Amino acid sequence: MSGILIIGAGGHAKVVADILFLQGETVLGYVDDDPSSWGTVRLGLPVLGKIDDFEQHSPGGLVMGIGDNAVRRSIVMRLGERAAGMWRSAIHPRATVAASVQLGVGAVILAHAVVNPDSIIGDHVIINTGATVDHDCRIGSFCHVAPGVHLAGGTKLGEGVFVGVGASAIPGRVIGHWAIVGAGAVVINNIPDHVTAIGIPARWDDPQAKRNR
Ligand code: JB2
Numbered sequence: 001m002s003g004i005l006i007i008g009a010g011g012h013a014k015v016v017a018d019i020l021f022l023q024g025e026t027v028l029g030y031v032d033d034d035p036s037s038w039g040t041v042r043l044g045l046p047v048l049g050k051i052d053d054f055e056q057h058s059p060g061g062l063v064m065g066i067g068d069n070a071v072r073r074s075i076v077m078r079l080g081e082r083a084a085g086m087w088r089s090a091i092h093p094r095a096t097v098a099a100s101v102q103l104g105v106g107a108v109i110l111a112h113a114v115v116n117p118d119s120i121i122g123d124h125v126i127i128n129t130g131a132t133v134d135h136d137c138r139i140g141s142f143c144h145v146a147p148g149v150h151l152a153g154g155t156k157l158g159e160g161v162f163v164g165v166g167a168s169a170i171p172g173r174v175i176g177h178w179a180i181v182g183a184g185a186v187v188i189n190n191i192p193d194h195v196t197a198i199g200i201p202a203r204w205d206d207p208q209a210k211r212n213r
Pocket residue numbers: 008009010011012013032033034051065066067068071075126
């Protein structure tokens with residue numbers, strides 16, 4: 001039987017399943033590496049076994065259902081060619097995505113999220129509930145834009161950026177690869193790669209400055 005298999009079986013996987021139901025997709029169930037989940041049922045769908053055995057279930061498509069950016073990336077890399085061409089997007093019917101937006105493979109866009117014209121969304125990105133991404137933004141692969149985030153026009157996120165719930169960024173700011181923006185932070189300056197920026201305005205520890213102290 002052909003249908004979609006969801007990778008992961010936690011909270012985010014259930015949200016993905018709900019979107020796929022609304023899209024009218026046939027969903028086979030979940031695969032997950034936690035053996036204690038196997039044989040259990042979530043939203044009426046079974047956890048079928050481990051991720052690396054996904055081909056045993058003959059899926060017609062795969063959607064990534066794990067929230068952690070680094071874990072999503074490592075699984076996509078691990079499955080590599082075996083999963084190439086199988087990744088599908090899950091876009092809630094009440095999300096608003098402008099016609100000119102370029103969506104990467106495996107994008108997951110939740111209810112009431114908005115992505116405005118000419119934004120470019122990378123692979124396996126999550127735009128979570130009620131988040132807004134204004135015009136001309138660039139969202140790198142494996143980013144997670146958490147619920148209620150607002151990114152103003154021309155914001156650029158590198159790969160793997162996590163923007164925490166309710167954070168915002170003024171127009172045109174650049175947030176570096178694998179940076180973390182804390183919940184409720186307000187980004188008014190560019191943020192380097194790999195730092196954690198928190199507060200209003202968002203600030204981060206400069207490792208170089210620390211070494212010189
Ligand atoms: O290192 C890992 C790993 N860590 C967790 N490798 C592999 N292969 N799998 C991993 N997992 C799996 O991800 C767990 O077995 C579990 O199925 C899933 C994590 O489930 P959890 O409910 O803890 O988180 P989530 O990813 O479903 O949801 C997170 O992200 C969402 C976007 C939460 O923070 C949610 O609150 C959030 N909405």
